[in-house]
Amino acid sequence: MKPAITVLGTGRMGAALAHALLKGGHSTTVWNRTIEKTAALAAAGATVAASVLDAVEASEIIVVNVTDYPATAVLLRGDVASALRGKLVVELTSGTPNGAREAGEWATEYGVTYLDGAIMATPDFIGTEHGTILVSGPRQVFEQSKEMLQALGGNVQHVGDDLGLANALDSALLALMWGSLFGALQSIAVCRAESIDLGELARQWTATAPVVEGLVTDLIKRTEAGRLAADDETLSSISPHYSAFRHLVELMDVRKIDRTVVDGYDAIFRRGIAAGHLHDDFAALSQFMGEAG
Known part of the structure; x- marks a missing residue:
């Protein structure tokens, strides 16, 4: 019963x-x-x-x-x-x-x-x-x-x-979700500033999403294994990411788009680069997320 x-x-x-x-x-x-x-x-x-x-x-x-x-x-x-x-x-x-x-x-x-x-x-x-x-x-x-x-x-x-693990995982997964949602808000702001139809953004996101998912999966695996230096299997090092990121920041400054979110990204990038990781795998930035700088 x-x-x-x-x-x-x-x-x-x-x-x-x-x-x-x-x-x-x-x-x-x-x-x-x-x-x-x-x-x-x-x-x-x-x-x-x-x-x-x-x-x-x-x-x-x-x-x-x-x-x-x-x-x-x-x-x-x-x-x-x-x-x-x-x-x-x-x-x-x-x-x-x-x-x-x-x-x-x-x-x-x-x-x-x-x-x-x-x-x-x-x-x-x-x-x-x-x-x-x-x-x-x-x-x-x-x-x-x-x-x-x-x-x-x-x-x-x-x-x-451990009774705390379910909530800890919940917070970790929500962090991934909010990263995506706030990233979407940032994308929408850029598209509106540049007069790009949001339907086009949706179509291109559908095409790009598998690439992003692969990058996230690789980031988690490499961090777990401690493979933070660039190697033959590196999908992308910090250097090209930061170069493209600076283009985004410049666009946002020109269009007067709120930088609250990207300034947080910039702080993490700068910590990693200052520590000598510019040409390491993007996973190297995981070292700078454990404690507030």
Whole structure:
């Protein structure tokens, strides 16, 4: 028999999690501070709890998806914390690695089994085979809960026993995403300044994206292996990158485009070049990202 699940927090993501559990055949109880946000879930078969305590008492597994860890701490205090003893809490709220570790310490103190997760998807991917959720915590607990977790996303992965790892990976992957999104904003600004149709930008990006993906993959592999000097397999050294980068900066200055983003790039380039890495592989710049200069 499938375990009963409670979902605390039914915003867009929490509602998607609850719908996926219902679809997966789990008896599902939901709670939200604004009860109106549970109406669609009630219509789909979920039980709406009148209080957090009622919601927690209804199930053996509690999935939390609220604003942040402090918000979770407020919900799970007092009588609720006592009611959680012996149960499993799966925290799917965005947070920091240290926040996850502190939550794990709290769980141990109250006799609560705990897993921490990071959802690497938008709500429309929840419950699909492409829904990715990274989970950290005891491997045995993950394996025991895997069927329920896979109802939330087909690509559920255990990333380590350290409770902070899921959030750490989340931040790392978001850094890649934001690099792309802010890069796109920069590209749009250049195109507008130079009267280039954005449809043309989209077409050229489609053609260029595989090259960029290859560069990112190579950068990660070379950094992992410590192969920072240029060699026969180097795809591009710092020198041509910085030459092209200076052309971009000149264009931006002429067109009076905001330089906030590229000034950050320039600072990293300059650190690497000043340290003698102008002709090394682009991966050499990884040495200058560990601590602020």
